[in-house]
Amino acid sequence: xxxxxxxxxxxxxxxxxxxxxxxKGWVRTRRDSKAGFSFVNLHDGSCFDGIQIVADxxxxxxxSDILKLGAGCSLVVQxxxxxxxxxxxxxxxxxAEVSVLGWVDDPESxxxxxxxxxxxxxxxxxxxxxxxxxxxxIARIRNTASQAIHRYFNERNFYWVxxxxxxxxxxxxxxxxxxxxxxxLLNVPTTDQGKVDFSQDFFANEAFLxxxxxxxxxxxxxxxxxxxxxxxxxxxENSHTSRHLAEFWMVEPEVAFADLNANADMxxxxxxxxxxxxxxxxxxxxxxFAKHINGEVISRxxxxxxxxxxxxxxxxxxxxLEQCGKTFExxxxxxxxLQSEHERYLAEExxxxxxxxxxxxxxxxxxxMRENDDGRTCAAMDVLAPGxxxxxxxxxxxxxxxxxxxKMAALGLAENLWWYRDLRRYGTIPHAGFGLGFERxxxxxxxxxxxxxxxxxxxxxxxxxx
RNA sequence: UCCACAGUAGCUCAGUCGGUAGAGCAAGCGGCUGUUAACCGCUGGGUCGCAGGUUCGAGCCCUGCCUGUGGAGCCA
Numbered sequence: 100x101x102x103x104x105x106x107x108x109x110x111x112x113x114x115x116x117x118x119x120x121x122x123k124g125w126v127r128t129r130r131d132s133k134a135g136f137s138f139v140n141l142h143d144g145s146c147f148d149g150i151q152i153v154a155d156x157x158x159x160x161x162x163s164d165i166l167k168l169g170a171g172c173s174l175v176v177q178x179x180x181x182x183x184x185x186x187x188x189x190x191x192x193x194x195a196e197v198s199v200l201g202w203v204d205d206p207e208s209x210x211x212x213x214x215x216x217x218x219x220x221x222x223x224x225x226x227x228x229x230x231x232x233x234x235x236x237i238a239r240i241r242n243t244a245s246q247a248i249h250r251y252f253n254e255r256n257f258y259w260v261x262x263x264x265x266x267x268x269x270x271x272x273x274x275x276x277x278x279x280x281x282x283x284l285l286n287v288p289t290t291d292q293g294k295v296d297f298s299q300d301f302f303a304n305e306a307f308l309x310x311x312x313x314x315x316x317x318x319x320x321x322x323x324x325x326x327x328x329x330x331x332x333x334x335x336e337n338s339h340t341s342r343h344l345a346e347f348w349m350v351e352p353e354v355a356f357a358d359l360n361a362n363a364d365m366x367x368x369x370x371x372x373x374x375x376x377x378x379x380x381x382x383x384x385x386x387x388f389a390k391h392i393n394g395e396v397i398s399r400x401x402x403x404x405x406x407x408x409x410x411x412x413x414x415x416x417x418x419x420l421e422q423c424g425k426t427f428e429x430x431x432x433x434x435x436x437l438q439s440e441h442e443r444y445l446a447e448e449x450x451x452x453x454x455x456x457x458x459x460x461x462x463x464x465x466x467x468m469r470e471n472d473d474g475r476t477c478a479a480m481d482v483l484a485p486g487x488x489x490x491x492x493x494x495x496x497x498x499x500x501x502x503x504x505x506k507m508a509a510l511g512l513a514e515n516l517w518w519y520r521d522l523r524r525y526g527t528i529p530h531a532g533f534g535l536g537f538e539r540x541x542x543x544x545x546x547x548x549x550x551x552x553x554x555x556x557x558x559x560x561x562x563x564x565x
Numbered sequence: 566u567c568c569a570c571a572g573u574a575g576c577u578c579a580g581u582c583g584g585u586a587g588a589g590c591a592a593g594c595g596g597c598u599g600u601u602a603a604c605c606g607c608u609g610g611g612u613c614g615c616a617g618g619u620u621c622g623a624g625c626c627c628u629g630c631c632u633g634u635g636g637a638g639c640c641a
Contacts, residue, residue: 130600138600151601169592187601207592207610208575214591215602216576219634275639311641336639337566349641428637439637492641536641549634550641561632 107145109180109190116190118180122150123200125230126172128213129165137165139197141174144235147383151183151191152176164199170213171230173200218552225556225565233392236384237553240377241541247376248329248350251369257325257352262312264331267304267515275335276307277345308333311534313351314467314519317496320353320530321522327352329537337560341549342488344538346558353532359469359478359495362531363455366482366491367408370453370540374400377544385545393546399485400544402452409454413437413476416445416456423449436463439488446483453490456481466506467519468494469529480533487543493533498523 104120114120124143131137135156142149152174154165168174178194185191203209210224211231221228228234249259265279281301282288288296297305312328319326328351335345352365378385378400389397411419420431420441429438437445437456446454461470461477468477482491497503500523507513507520538553551557556565 128601128603130598130603132598132600133596134599136599140601153599184599185601205575205592209592210575212575212591213602214576220576223633332641334640338639339566339634340636340638341634343640347641489641534641539641 105145106141106143106148106150109150109192110146110148110188112189114180116180116182119178119195120180120192121175121177122152122192123175124149124173126168126174127170129168131166137161137168139165139168139174139176141176141192142230142235144229144238147232147236147239147387148188151185151188152178152194152197153181153191154194154197158194158197160197165197167202168199169203169206169209171203171206171209171211174198175200218547218549222551222557229555232387233547234552236381236387237541237545237547238555240381240384240545241553243377243380244373244537244541244544245329247373247380248369250376251372252325252327252352255325257327258319258323260312260316260319260323260326260328261330262309262315262328264309265302265306266309267302267306275337276310277333277335279306279308310334311349311351313353313532313534314516316351316353316532317519317522317530320355320532321526321528324355325352339560341551342539344550344554344557344559345563347550347554348537350535350537351532353530355528355530357495357531358529359457359480359531362493362495362533363408363410363457363480366455366480366493366533366535367453369535370482370491371404373540374404374544378404388545388547396544396546399452406452408482409450409452411445411450411454411456413456413459416441419449420444434460434462442481442483442488443485446488447485451485453482453484456483464494466510466512467496467503469497470502478531482533484539484543487539490539490543491533491535493531495529495531498527498529500524500527 104114104122106122106124108114109120122141122143124141127140127142127149129137129139137154139152139154140149141152154161158165175198176192176194177196178192180190181193183189183191206212211227216231221231221234229238252259282299288299290296300306309332311332312330316326316328330348331346332349333346336343354361354365378397385397414433416437417431417433423444425444427438427440429440431441457480458471458476459479460475461468464477464479468479470477478495480493481489484490500520503520503523504513507516513520538550541553542548542550547553551559
């Protein structure tokens with residue numbers, strides 16, 4: 100197929116001055132000159148910048164259409180690429196023909212009029228916010244990061260596994276889940292014991308939206324060696340913070356014959372790969388974030404790419420926190436989980452860049468994490484990023500059936516997760532993996548502070564609009 | 566779920582002692598200009614979140630509710 104030219108093709112210098120092109124897009128601004136022409140800034144989303152259209156009054160619809168254009172109008176412009184006399188752009192389009200595809204109904208109340216808007220307000224018009232500089236840039240960076248993630252794994256013989264969105268069992272025994280049911284809420288069938296009779300439900304059992312594809316991923320890992328999941332996950336937690344979504348995207352690699360150190364190495368290499376791709380492929384959008392959102396975004400990604408992540412045992416982190424002389428709201432003591440304030444201190448003040456904490460007390464971590472020989476820790480790791488907190492959580496998995504049985508029995512998981520147990524019964528292997536919250540990664544990359552701005556249509560408690 | 570803050574024009578906000586409403590931006594019109602966060606002038610634009618209460622009188626004080634934001638917990 101012969102794809103039509105877009106603005107990115109014109110601005111990237113792929114097309115020579117003098118070339119005739121037809122462009123389609125949306126007006127951002129219009130400025131008139133009484134010398135007899137107007138400047139129209141046209142965007143089509145193909146790159147950060149729009150292109151300047153110069154429309155002369157000799158155009159037949161200059162008075163009737165051009166002089167009425169405002170933010171949001173959609174246009175078809177046929178014209179010639181010419182060198183610009185202005186300073187802000189190298190080339191522009193000298194229009195030979197401009198036709199309006201769609202006007203803006205009531206410009207005064209157009210929700211994304213030409214002015215500054217708060218992110219909070221733009222969330223209330225999430226269907227229109229991709230037309231703004233910020234959200235256009237986020238959308239392109241989100242895509243670039245996604246493509247880089249797939250490329251990173253593909254280049255290393257990983258297979259992308261599409262794990263189910265609907266699951267019959269609570270994967271980790273952690274986190275509230277969204278129920279999936281077709282039962283009539285006004286007439287719920289009950290058993291003799293007066294409980295809900297899920298045998299009459301669609302799946303003949305209780306069903307939920309997944310909170311993680313990890314356990315299914317492990318099943319494919321023990322056959323294909325290197326796999327990853329990348330898809331939506333769901334948490335029904337009533338969390339009301341700038342770091343939580345009810346629906347978010349997670350990346351979960353699972354590697355056969357790998358231990359915790361290999362897992363940490365992969366987490367580091369993976370993040371560096373993705374950051375490098377974003378800096379190289381989306382310099383235009385990253386320049387915007389550096390200029391208008393957070394002046395550090397580019398330099399801090401460059402630092403992460405250039406330097407090794409700090410690796411630190413949980414026990415050492417506890418010692419550092421105990422001896423740093425800082426007063427924390429929550430206690431620091433071996434055996435207790437680290438609070439947000441502790442993680443922030445370690446990543447932001449003590450280290451100043453991403454830090455990988457390893458070997459946590461086994462009591463505070465999930466059942467599938469491998470017990471260490473010291474009898475009190477497990478092979479868990481968290482990657483903490485300054486300003487974001489935990490961005491990756493992972494572990495070497497428990498491959499020894501007896502130990503896994505003991506832990507699953509204690510949690511009452513043995514019955515539902517019989518199939519997970521089978522993975523240790525039939526040719527068990529050491530393996531490891533991690534989970535990465537994709538929107539948190541995007542916040543770290545762009546410097547955006549609220550996770551609701553990292554996903555096109557955020558779902559949070561009390562709100563599933565659009 | 567807990568704590569704190571907020572809700573006034575399309576948007577961002579001000580509103581003094583309780584006396585019936587203001588600015589900037591945006592929009593419309595005009596002027597100027599190879600302009601580009603354009604600039605200058607004029608104009609239109611209000612159920613002060615909702616429901617009660619106190620008061621001669623409430624944007625302002627009281628009660629309840631709703632919504633949003635930040636933080637905690639939980640986590641990615």
